[in-house]
Amino acid sequence: MKNLPRTLSLAFFRMLSAGALLAALGACSTTDIGRAPTLEANAQWALLPFANHTETPQAGLRAESISENVLRANGVNNIRRYPAALNSETLFEPMDRKQLDAALEWARAENLKYALTGSVDEWRYKVGIDGEPAVGMTLQLIDVAGGNVVWAASGGKSGWSREALSAVAQKLSRTLLSPVISAAR
Numbered sequence: 001m002k003n004l005p006r007t008l009s010l011a012f013f014r015m016l017s018a019g020a021l022l023a024a025l026g027a028c029s030t031t032d033i034g035r036a037p038t039l040e041a042n043a044q045w046a047l048l049p050f051a052n053h054t055e056t057p058q059a060g061l062r063a064e065s066i067s068e069n070v071l072r073a074n075g076v077n078n079i080r081r082y083p084a085a086l087n088s089e090t091l092f093e094p095m096d097r098k099q100l101d102a103a104l105e106w107a108r109a110e111n112l113k114y115a116l117t118g119s120v121d122e123w124r125y126k127v128g129i130d131g132e133p134a135v136g137m138t139l140q141l142i143d144v145a146g147g148n149v150v151w152a153a154s155g156g157k158s159g160w161s162r163e164a165l166s167a168v169a170q171k172l173s174r175t176l177l178s179p180v181i182s183a184a185r
Helices: 004-026 059-073 097-109 165-184
Strands: 029-033 045-052 079-081 114-125 133-143 148-158
Touching (some): 029 165, 045 059, 045 097, 059 079, 097 114, 114 165, 133 165, 148 165
Parallel strands (some): 045 079, 045 114
Antiparallel strands (some): 114 133
């Protein structure tokens, strides 16, 4: 009977450790983020279309909107969105590469310095008991004049079963864009 409190505290410690491990595994993410180049302060940016490689309609448009607002909320305010006519993505027809090329030409004609584009590779709630939200995307920053990619990042993140898909996307976008935001200030 003397060792009962010690046995209970050891059992409690093991349960707490197991819970912490499950919590860490429950909301996972992985990223590959390039080092941002030196960016011109106050340069004019373009937001170009994001390709949608998912089965979720208009996931590219959703990722564009979130990325744009993460940039603006963190001080990158000189952003111009491409004309809507350059992206004909609908519920059933995804954007194609020609539209991205046309949007880059628009950015050149407008004398914009940098252009942010990307792709969405996952945008869904996972099937199963918990239905965790999962997002995967890539981002690229293009020097508009030369058309060269000067920075790139990719990542995937899943969240908790009661978390919104848009919240997970916002967290991932913020993580991926963080070096570019720092370099643009």
